[in-house]
Amino acid sequence: MEKVNQAMEKMKMLVGIEVEEEEVSEENTSSFFEDFNRQCTLNTKQRLYGFATCLAAGLACTLLSMLVFFNPIKFGITFTFGNLLSLGSTAFLIGPKRQVTMMLDPVRIYATAIYIASLIIALFCALYVHNKLLTLLAIILEFGALVWYSLSYIPFARSMVSKAMVACFDTDF
Structure with a gap:
C-alpha cells in the first residue's frame, strides 16, 4: 500500500498537483493568483473530472462547429469557444497560476500572444x-496560431516544422 501511495504522490507531482497543503501565510502581500489558488483547491479526482468535462465540451464545440462551417460567423463563435474551453x-x-506561468514562459510568450490575439x-x-470573409480569415489565423502554440510544448517541434x-x-534548385 505504501508503494501505491508513493506512486500516486509522484504522479501528482508530474501533473503539477501539490502533494502537501501549503501553509497559509498571514501576510497580506500575497498575489492574486496565490489567493485564487488557495480558494480553488481541488482534490485529484475533482481535477480529473474538471479536465475531462472541460476538454470534452471544448472538443464537442470544435467538432460541432464543423456543422455550421458554411456560416463563418456561427463557425467562428463555436470554434473559438471550443478552443477556449480546451x-x-x-x-x-496544473492549476491556473502554473498555466499562466507556462503560457508566459519566454519560449512561448509570442505564440501565446498571437494565439490570444487571434x-x-x-x-x-x-x-x-x-463580415464572413474577415471571420474566415480570423479563423484561419486562429487555427495557425493554435498549431504554433501547441508546438511550443513539444521540444524542437517548432524548429522542425519551420x-x-x-x-x-x-524555390532554389
Missing part, C-alpha cells in the same frame, strides 16, 4: 463586424 481544461490539471480577433469579427516549411517552399 485551453482552460489544462488549468484543472481568439479576440475571431470573436470580434464574428460578433461585431459580421525547417520543413522552408524545404517545401524553397
Whole structure:
C-alpha cells in the first residue's frame, strides 16, 4: 500500500498537483493568483473530472462547429469557444497560476500572444463586424496560431516544422 501511495504522490507531482497543503501565510502581500489558488483547491479526482468535462465540451464545440462551417460567423463563435474551453481544461490539471506561468514562459510568450490575439480577433469579427470573409480569415489565423502554440510544448517541434516549411517552399534548385 505504501508503494501505491508513493506512486500516486509522484504522479501528482508530474501533473503539477501539490502533494502537501501549503501553509497559509498571514501576510497580506500575497498575489492574486496565490489567493485564487488557495480558494480553488481541488482534490485529484475533482481535477480529473474538471479536465475531462472541460476538454470534452471544448472538443464537442470544435467538432460541432464543423456543422455550421458554411456560416463563418456561427463557425467562428463555436470554434473559438471550443478552443477556449480546451485551453482552460489544462488549468484543472496544473492549476491556473502554473498555466499562466507556462503560457508566459519566454519560449512561448509570442505564440501565446498571437494565439490570444487571434481568439479576440475571431470573436470580434464574428460578433461585431459580421463580415464572413474577415471571420474566415480570423479563423484561419486562429487555427495557425493554435498549431504554433501547441508546438511550443513539444521540444524542437517548432524548429522542425519551420525547417520543413522552408524545404517545401524553397524555390532554389
